[in-house]
Amino acid sequence: MAGTDRAARAPDATHRPGRWLALSVLVLAVLLVAVDATVLGLATPFLSEDLKPSGTQLLWIGDIYSFVIAGLLVTMGSLGDRIGRKKLLLTGAVAFGAVSVLNAYATSPEMMIAARALLGVAGATLMPATLALIRNIFHDPRERSVAIGIWGAAASAGAAVGPVVGGFLLEHFWWGSVFLINLPVMAVLVLVGVRLLPESRNPAPGPWDPASVVLSLVGIVGVVYAIKEAAAYGLRWDIAAAAVTGVVARSSASSADS
Incomplete structure (x- = not known):
């Protein structure tokens, strides 16, 4: 009889209450991270008029966010394991909202580049954490497959939605509004996440090498900087040095990972 009771309760234990609401918040966060990669497209003329960046600075404003996310995804996933x-x-959501304000009210190209880079750091904490939490929320394999499919669709759709959202906001507000839309979403994520999301960590996390992370970022930034500067000003010794530094740093990071 006791065995029957346990068997009857087992399916219920795999269905966490509020799991679909939790998923909707996680998916919205991922969608917003993806949207921020492309939302500046239509805002570029207005941003250029206010901040007056050079051509190279404008490219960095558009690209640095995605570069930082790409360079830190694995590292932030490993950090979450610990x-x-x-x-x-939740920490990344708070940081994403706070840095969004810094982006919206940037007063110089340099400040905007730095703010976009920080936004990329915060975004890199959200992507792997949301996916890992889905695995802990949905224990039923079929439900988990559906949840991961929804997560993946949102991550892919965000890039396409970005220009649409940016165009709508620019029609009614100034260019900084494309960043301020992050605030209510992140506030909802924190409020709902505190109540509905389970905590989880890896009991036996693998090695974490911060030096490799730094080398990888230096490699990406160094090579991209050299390409952009060489295209704008031609090949100079400092540009060549940046390229060599980037290649060496990236090779060192790959060797350390292997």
């Missing part, structure tokens, strides 16, 4: 994915997600 400190807890829920903790990393």
Whole structure:
């Protein structure tokens, strides 16, 4: 009889209450991270009029966000394994909202580039944490497959939605509004996440090498900087040095990972 009771309760234990609401918030966060990669497209003329960036600076404003996310995704996933994915997600959401304000009110091209880079750091905490938490929320394999499919669709759709959202906001507000839309979404993520998201961490996390992370970022930034500067000003010794530094740093990071 006791065995029957346990068997009857087992399916219920795999269905966490509020799991679909939790998924909707996680998916919205991922969608917003993807939107921020392309939302500046239509805002570029207005941003250029206010901040007056050079051609190279304008390219960095558009690209640095995605570069930082790409360089930190694996590292932030490993960090979440150690400190807890829920903790990393909520911390990243707060940081994403705060840095969005810094982006919206940037007063110089240099400040805008730095703010976009920081936004990329915060975005890199959200992507792996949301996916890892889906695995902990949905224990039923079929439900988990559906949830991951929705997550992937949102991540892919965000890039396409960005220009649409940017165009709508620019029609009614100034260019900084494309960043301020992040605030209510991140506020909802924190409020709902505190109540509904489970905490999880890897009991036996693999090695974490911060030096490789730094080398990887230096490699990406160094090579891209050299390409952009060489295209604008021609090949100079400092540009060649940046390219060599980037290649060496990236090779060192790859060797350390292997």
